[in-house]
Amino acid sequence: LxxxxxxxxxxxxxxxxxxxxxxxxxxxxxxxxxxxxxxxxxxxxxxxxxxxxxxxxxxxxxxxxxxxxxxxxxxxxxxxxxxxxxxxxxxxxxxxxxxxxxxxxxxxxxxxxxxxxxxxxxxxxxxxxxxxxxxxxxGLFSNADDMAILLQVMLNRGSYRSVSLFDQKTADLFTAPSATDPTFAFGWRRNGSKSMEWMFGPYASEKAYGHTGWTGTVTVIDPTYNLGIALLTNKKHSPVADPEENPNVFEGDQFPTGSYGSVITAIYEAME
Incomplete structure (x- = not known):
């Protein structure tokens, strides 16, 4: 497709x-x-x-x-x-x-x-x-508080407090690497190669997975560190950098927050 x-x-x-x-x-x-x-x-x-x-x-x-x-x-x-x-x-x-x-x-x-x-x-x-x-x-909207719970569901491999949405086997299936590309899983991107540093930074474990959103969001879940990160920006709410050359590149894409990996890297460095 x-x-x-x-x-x-x-x-x-x-x-x-x-x-x-x-x-x-x-x-x-x-x-x-x-x-x-x-x-x-x-x-x-x-x-x-x-x-x-x-x-x-x-x-x-x-x-x-x-x-x-x-x-x-x-x-x-x-x-x-x-x-x-x-x-x-x-x-x-x-x-x-x-x-x-x-x-x-x-x-x-x-x-x-x-x-x-x-x-x-x-x-x-x-x-x-x-x-x-x-x-x-x-089409799905959320906020940081709700996102924290959704991240915890994945870190808990399917459950949160007394609620069980799916079992550990299903959670493992969601996040297993694709046979054709180890940077993909079911519904997630994985830290499967150095090509993903733009999103995960250099310090995330090989088990880290997550997803990005076009308007300026990224989620990283790293079971090795029991870590969940949700970065919610609206980088596309800024002037188009060069409308005639590429109307899909905005000035916000060029901000440090817009590249995702720099923020994710700072969080890992802070933990160390």
Missing amino acids: PSSFYFYTPEKAGMYYSQDRDKTIEYLTKIPLDYETGTKHVYSDIGYMLLGCIVEKLTGKPLDLYTKQELYKPLGLRHTLYNPLQKGFKPKQFAATERMGNTRDGVIHFPNIRTNTLQGEVHDEKAFYSMGGVSGHA
């Missing part, structure tokens, strides 16, 4: 153009493959979108309702949810994620594009325009 697909843009999506969730889900299984299965490993939003749809198919429930009932409510999490502005939260309770909607300072255009400052709405275009804000690859 390709790493991404522009469902929401008629010019790029062609016959698969969709700003309707049901139609997008129908198209997901029709997206052309990029390379022969099993020959390469690429992070794919499309894969996670399909995974969310599989959960909905198996459980008979929308993904946001299922995750709330089975995961977040049992853990006592009150700020981890999809589409928070539709559920009583206000924009001021969230970090802004881009100054002028999805326009990259006015360079990008497509039907129904948002032009206002994004705050409390999922930034990801596929999730917002094509999946109604609820998708397996993007």
Whole structure:
């Protein structure tokens, strides 16, 4: 599967153009493959979108309702949810994620594009325009307090206090290295080679795993040190560095916090 697909843009999506969730889900299984299965490993939003749809198919429930009932409510999490502005939260309770909607300072255009400052709405275009804000690859909001509990679930290999979400065998399966690339696991990136220092820094153990988010977030979990790190920034809420050359590179990407690894390194150095 390709790493991404522009469902929401008629010019790029062609016959698969969709700003309707049901139609997008129908198209997901029709997206052309990029390379022969099993020959390469690429992070794919499309894969996670399909995974969310599989959960909905198996459980008979929308993904946001299922995750709330089975995961977040049992853990006592009150700020981890999809589409928070539709559920009583206000924009001021969230970090802004881009100054002028999805326009990259006015360079990008497509039907129904948002032009206002994004705050409390999922930034990801596929999730917002094509999946109604609820998708397996993007759309989930949280805060540091809730994140700490979710990190602890993984450090505890599936449980938190009296709540057990999955067993140790499943936790080990989630984090086992892929046969095709040791820097990948199920749903996680792993500190599987020096190529991951940009994210994990030089001091994380070989067992460390985590994930990043495009708008400026990173999670690192290191069982060797019983350590969980959640770095939540909004680096994309800054001017585009060079709109004509590359509209996806923002000035915030060039901040020390924007490179992730420098902050993670400082935390490990502080422990030592």
